[in-house]
Amino acid sequence: MSELGFEDRERFEQLVLPHVDAAFNFARWLLRGRTDAEDVAQEALLRAYRFFRGFHGGDARAWLLQIVRNACYTWLEKNRPMELNMEFDEELHLQTCATPETLAIVGDDRKRLTLALETLPPRFREVLVLRELEGCSYREIAAITSIPIGTVMSSLSRARRQLYSALANPSQGVCP
Amino acid sequence: MRCNFADSLLQAYFDGELSGRRATEFERHLRRCAHCATELVDLDLLRDSLQLAPLYQPAPASLRRKISAPLHATTPTTVASEPRLWHWLGAVAALLFVAIVLGRVGDGLHSDDYQADLAGEIVDSHVRSLQPGHITGIASSNERDIKEWLDGRARFAVPVHDFANNGFPLKGGRLDVIEGHAIAVLVYERNGRPINVFVWPSQEQDSPPRTGSRQSFQWVDWRKGKMEFCAVSDADPVDLKQLQQLMNSSA
Numbered sequence: 245m246s247e248l249g250f251e252d253r254e255r256f257e258q259l260v261l262p263h264v265d266a267a268f269n270f271a272r273w274l275l276r277g278r279t280d281a282e283d284v285a286q287e288a289l290l291r292a293y294r295f296f297r298g299f300h301g302g303d304a305r306a307w308l309l310q311i312v313r314n315a316c317y318t319w320l321e322k323n324r325p326m327e328l329n330m331e332f333d334e335e336l337h338l339q340t341c342a343t344p345e346t347l348a349i350v351g352d353d354r355k356r357l358t359l360a361l362e363t364l365p366p367r368f369r370e371v372l373v374l375r376e377l378e379g380c381s382y383r384e385i386a387a388i389t390s391i392p393i394g395t396v397m398s399s400l401s402r403a404r405r406q407l408y409s410a411l412a413n414p415s416q417g418v419c420p
Numbered sequence: 421m422r423c424n425f426a427d428s429l430l431q432a433y434f435d436g437e438l439s440g441r442r443a444t445e446f447e448r449h450l451r452r453c454a455h456c457a458t459e460l461v462d463l464d465l466l467r468d469s470l471q472l473a474p475l476y477q478p479a480p481a482s483l484r485r486k487i488s489a490p491l492h493a494t495t496p497t498t499v500a501s502e503p504r505l506w507h508w509l510g511a512v513a514a515l516l517f518v519a520i521v522l523g524r525v526g527d528g529l530h531s532d533d534y535q536a537d538l539a540g541e542i543v544d545s546h547v548r549s550l551q552p553g554h555i556t557g558i559a560s561s562n563e564r565d566i567k568e569w570l571d572g573r574a575r576f577a578v579p580v581h582d583f584a585n586n587g588f589p590l591k592g593g594r595l596d597v598i599e600g601h602a603i604a605v606l607v608y609e610r611n612g613r614p615i616n617v618f619v620w621p622s623q624e625q626d627s628p629p630r631t632g633s634r635q636s637f638q639w640v641d642w643r644k645g646k647m648e649f650c651a652v653s654d655a656d657p658v659d660l661k662q663l664q665q666l667m668n669s670s671a
Contacts, residue, residue, distance in 0.1 A: 264487060268479035282483050289487050354473040361475070375435065376470045379573050382437050397428040397437075404431065404466060 248296060256296050259304040264289065266305055266378055267312045273373040274316040276362050280323075288315040306380075309388045313370065320366065327366060360410035368403035375400055423455040430456055434463045559592040566593040570604045576621045578604040579647065581670045588615070588663050608663060615653040615663060622648040629664050631657070640664045644671040 248256065267289060271281035288311045292299075299307055320328055361369060374380040374388060385400075386393045425446075432438050433446045450456050558569040567580040570593045582590040587610065594605040596618075606617040622643050629642040638657045641650040642664060649667060651660055 261487070264484060265476075265478040268483055269477045272477045273475075278477070278480070282480060285479070286483055286486050353469055354475065357469060357473050357475060361470075372470075376467055377476045381572075382432070382435065397432055400435075401428040401431045404463065405427075407466065408462070 248293070252296060256293055259299075260289075260292055260296070260308055263305045263308050267308055269377060270309055270312050270370075270373060271316055273361070273369060273377070274313070274366055275319065280319065284315050284319050285312060288312040291315065303384060303387065305378075306384050306387045309374070309378075310390070313388060317366075356411065360407055363410045364403060364406050368399060368406055371396060371399045372403045372407065423453050425449060425453070425456055427459075430459055431463065434460055558594075561590050561592075563590065566590065566606070569593060570595065574604045576604075578606075578619055579667075579671050580606060581667065583608070583663065583666050586662070586666055587611075588659075588666065610653070610655045610659045610663070613653060613655040615651055615655055615660065617663075617667065618650045618652070620648055622646055624648070629661070629668075631661070633657075642668060644668055647671065 264285075268281055268285045271285040271288070272278055275281050275284060288308070292308050292311050295311075317328070361372065364372070370389060371385055374385045380388065382393050382396050382400075385396045389396070391399070429438070429442075429446065433443060438446060446456075450460075558566055560566055560569075561582060561584070563580050563582050567578060570578040570580065573595050578593075580590070580593070584590065588608045591607045591609050591614070593607065596603045596605055604619045606619065608615040608617065623646070624643055626645070627643040629640050631638065631640045633639065638654070638660050639650060639652045640660050641648070643649070649664075649671075651663055651667075653660055
């Protein structure tokens with residue numbers, strides 16, 4: 245990591261390093277595991293460092309998360325290609341979909357929500373994580389995922405419905 | 421009965437992504453549509469459960485070490501860098517907050533379980549803040565930039581005022597999470613010393629300032645307009661009191 249000059253290194257520390265949590269959290273939810281997330285996030289951060297000269301200002305978090313996302317998808321293609329083709333059977337799930345009011349929000353919420361979120365296909369999971377955990381705007385999500393804003397809106401809407409139904413039917417997880 | 425208002429528009433309204441005109445239009449619709457009203461409550465419940473769980477997973481210390489070690493390998497040590505300043509401010513702030521809240525807990529205001537949970541949260545926050553690169557903050561003296569940054573993340577409107585003319589220049593803002601709730605932190609400076617003001621919403625009545633000290637830190641806590649403020653510093657207590665009066669009169 246000696247390609248950058250001192251000033252660039254300082255800028256990298258200032259602009260990019262504050263988003264290490266965001267990078268790790270995003271990778272953790274895309275890959276569904278902390279160990280893999282740590283490896284992939286590290287690789288993405290090193291890549292961001294190497295290509296930092298190509299970053300011409302703007303939203304450093306979105307720029308970094310875009311790199312993290314690419315690294316995650318490359319990793320998934322190599323290690324779990326089935327997951328990327330995973331589609332969620334909306335018909336089946338929506339028939340039995342309960343509203344959150346009917347779901348007793350008691351017990352181990354964290355575990356229940358984690359499992360439910362992990363049953364969503366990666367492309368739905370990522371928009372939910374970016375919106376609800378990272379607090380990204382639609383425009384930022386569009387920049388990170390390289391999908392149009394209209395598609396961000398519809399993906400988010402479908403992702404939330406699927407999360408409701410995954411919470412209502414915890415046994416019907418679709419992940420391998 | 422399902423409403424024919426497009427689901428993604430309802431969600432865009434919920435996410436604050438509709439333009440003013442369309443939002444007004446939707447609000448007019450909302451007054452007559454029980455379906456959409458219920459949907460909004462559901463979305464809110466879902467968001468609360470996701471955030472309170474909490475599902476956000478901060479980076480482990482091992483990752484930070486792996487990233488920062490090569491970065492610092494050839495960094496001259498004589499130059500004080502901005503991130504290190506933030507890192508330092510963050511660590512000080514967390515330490516101060518630990519001191520204060522533990523002090524308050526010591527006053528017997530809370531039950532034992534609550535004390536344990538709260539102390540745990542704050543210590544976690546403290547430990548996280550000591551790791552390099554943790555501080556996600558904005559270094560700016562522009563009120564509007566800081567307000568925009570904080571409001572978008574804290575999910576409540578944070579009153580942000582610069583008091584540079586009175587000798588308390590605004591240096592930036594950060595966000596911390598205590599007890600699963602977002603707390604905004606405004607950073608001021610007085611004669612080169614940082615003053616951190618923690619701000620969060622409160623249901624309680626306005627209250628006059630209460631002051632105290634913990635180790636070598638002074639704190640002032642007050643409530644105004646459904647917000648609670650807690651200013652902390654190792655600066656002169658007179659300075660802290662003056663900042664409190666400035667903030668109170670502009671809140």
